[in-house]
Amino acid sequence: MSEFEPKIVSFFCNWCTFTAADLAGTSRLSYPPNIKIIRVMCSGMVDPKYVLKAFLNGADGVLIGGCWPGDCHYINGNLKARRRVALLTELLSQYGIGPDRLWLRWIAASEGTMLKEVADEMTAKLKELGPSPLNKTAAKVA
Template sequence: MHAEKQQHAFEPKIVAFVCTWCTYAGADLAGTSRLQYPANIRVVKFPCTGRIDPVFILRAFQKGADGVLVSGCHPGDCHYMAGNFHARRRFAAFRQLLDFIGVDLNRLQFSWVSAAEGGKWVDVATELTERVRELGPLREFAALEAEEHWSGALATPELQEAYNSI
């Protein structure tokens, strides 16, 4: 018996910045296991969460994301030794900045999902989508897109590609 797809008045756009080695593999496991989760999430894959610049999160909001998920390897399991520890510290400070500029912190989630945790990926994706759906659209950053004059250089073609794909 198929469950009917529930229709909502607002469907949020969520960008997920994920680690290739763990969270991306966990999301892939969820897909190959035919586990259902909301289709609202657009995944952007990075070698490590330690490579995710907070500017990418601001860019995602600027380009119309209503929520952002950052997810990688569990602490101690990083393929690059300590990348996820650096990311955790960076995003703790970044959350304070978002709060200062008036972004509801319920729109940003940081999580650990391993390659073997397809079910946890489903839970994280579903919970964030439902939470952001209740908050409604994020419109505060839309005007910034027209005014962008950011001149930062992205050091590698990989980062340039990730930035442009947001």
């Protein structure tokens, strides 16, 4: 039986975190393939229903990456994301999806190393937690 490989849907903001992913790439830093990057224009563009959809469709974790507070290209989209994630975490816990499965991280364009660290850390954490309770297929395998 191979090791459980969590699937992490990652919404990265076009301006900062996606650039950090580019930088990690050009700096030849490898991060786990569990991180499945979806580029969005802003972390504030991530609709809660995208997060729910990801969990319903088998994601074991969702990572949202945005610019640091004060740096958002759209002034305050990241702050809106922060508020939304706080509420969403509450909501998800009602369905047995713990706070460790939805991460919001500020990763600036130059922080390629940080991107790698966050990706490693989240993958390790989810490996420890096991499959999402909603992820029946994976749960059966496990």
